Amino acid sequence: MQEEIIIAGFGGQGVLSMGKILAYSGVMQEMEVSWMPSYGPEMRGGTANVTVILSDTRIGSPVLHEFDTAIILNQQSMDKFESLVKPGGTLIYDSNGIVHHPKRTDISIFRIDATDEAARINSPKTFNMMVLGGYLKVKPVVLMKNVLKGLKKSLPERHHHLIAMNEKALIHGGEIIREISHNDLVRV
C-alpha cells in the first residue's frame, strides 16, 4: 500500500500540522512515511501545502507531481491541485471560500464543510482535525488508535489536555463529510 497525499490551503489553517499528525500516525502503525512541506515565500502569508506519503515499503521520491488524494482548503489550492489528482483518485475539499467547485468526473469528490461546522460549534481550532477525520473516514489508511498516538506524539506535552477535544473533532469530521456525485457537480 502506498498513499500519496497533498494537503493544501492557507497558512494558519493547520495544513502542515495536519500532515504531521497524519505522518506520525503512520509511524505509529509502523509504516514508512515522508512529509515534505512547501517552505517557500508562499508559506509567509499565502498558500501552504504539504506532501505526505504513507507506505508499506521504502519511499522513493518525497516530492510528487501527482497524488492519490488531494485535501484542498482554499480556491488557490483547488486551481493548482485539482488537475494533479491521479485518475481514480480522491479529492476532498472544504467549500468555504470556494467559488469554482471541482469539475473532474474521473475522480471521487468529497466535500466537508469543516470551517462552517467549526465556527458553528465555536471550536475553530479543531477545523483541521475535522478535515483529517473526514479524510480518514474516506480513506482509512491508518487506524484511529494510531492517529490518537500520533496526535500525542506530535503535540507538545503542554497541549496534551487538548487531545480529547481533537479526538472528538476527528470523529465529527467523519460524520459530516459527504460524497458529491458527478450529477451534483454539474449543478453546483
Add this chain to the structure above:
Amino acid sequence: MKEIKLMKGNEAIAEAAIRCGADGYFGYPITPQSEVMETLMALKPWETTGMVVLQAESEIASINMVYGGAGCGKKVLTSSSSPGVSLMQEGLTYLAGAELPCVVVNVVRGGPGLGTIQPAQSDYFQAVKGGGHGDYKLIVLAPASVQEMADFVDLAFDLAFKYRNPAFILTDGVIGQMMEKVELAPFKPRWTNEEIEKNHPWATMGKKQRKERNVITSVELDPYKHEDLNKKLQAKYRLIQETEVRLEMIACEDADYLLVAYGASARICEKAVEVARSKGIKVGLLRPITLFPFPTLEIKRLAAQVKGILSVEMSAGQMVEDVRLAANGVVRVEHFGRLGGIIHSPSEVVEALENFFLKA
C-alpha cells in the same frame, strides 16, 4: 527499545551532533537550514553534554570559530546554505591547509547570488572541486534521507579525525526540510582533554611537558617544504579515494540504462527507476554517497554494461563532468536537471532518458 522519531533533516543534524559528542556548533541563520541552530538552541546541550552552541555574527566568524575549536582537537561543526557557505570558503581552504578536522553542512538552495530559498544542487563544484584556493579536497558526503542526515554527522566526524581533514555534508532544501522516520544513535560522551591529548597529539592544548609546542598553520614560506606539504596532502587524498568510496546501487544488475544521482535527486530517480521499469525500460540507479571520493571505478564498470548514462542533478550539469570522466568515452553520458529551485519530477527524468537515448 529503538527510539524512532519523525523529524526534519535539519533537526536530525542537530540531534546527531549532540549525540555524537560534538563540543561546539557555530552558525548563522539562513533558509533552508535555520532549523539546525534552532533545534540546538531548543535542546540546550550546554546544560547536558556541555556542548557549546553559538550564533556568530556572520558565516565568516562561524567558520573561523570552527578553525579555532578544531585546532584544539575539539569536535566542532557549522552549517549554512549556499550564500553563507560561499562566505566560508576562505576558512575552509585554511582548515584544509592546516589539516584540521571539522564538519560543515551545506543545505543547498538555488543560486547564483542570493538566488532563491528553494532546493538546488548547484554547489557540487564548490564542495567537490574546492570553492577556496589551492590544491585541496574536502571529504564530501551526500545524504539522501533524514536517517542519513543523522548518521552522517557521526560518520563525517569519524572521517574528519581519521584523515585530519574537513568533512562536508552536501545536502539540499528537500532533505533539510522534509520529515521522515529516524532512529537516533545513543549518546556518546564528549572527549575529555586527556583523550584528545592522547589520540590527537597535534592538538594545541598547551605545551605542558612536551619539548616542542604544537603549531596549527597553513602557511609555509619555504617553497621546498611547501611542495612536500602539498605532496603529503595529495597522498592523503589518494588514500581517501582508495578507501572511503561509498555508494548505493538500485536495480543495476540487468540495467540497460543508468541514472547517476545524489541527495534529493537520487530519491526522485528511485521513483523514476520504478516508472521506467513499468514501461519496460531497464533502468538502474547509482547513488554516490561520497562525492569526494567519487565512485569512479563503479561507474566505469557500469559504463561497459549499459547503453547510456543520465546524470540527474538540480543544476545545469556539474556532477555530470565526473560521471563523464569515469565513463571515459565508453558510453554516452548526458545530463538532466531543473534549475533555480525547481525540483524535477520522476516522470520528467524518464522523459529525458527517453529523449536522449530511446528516440531515433
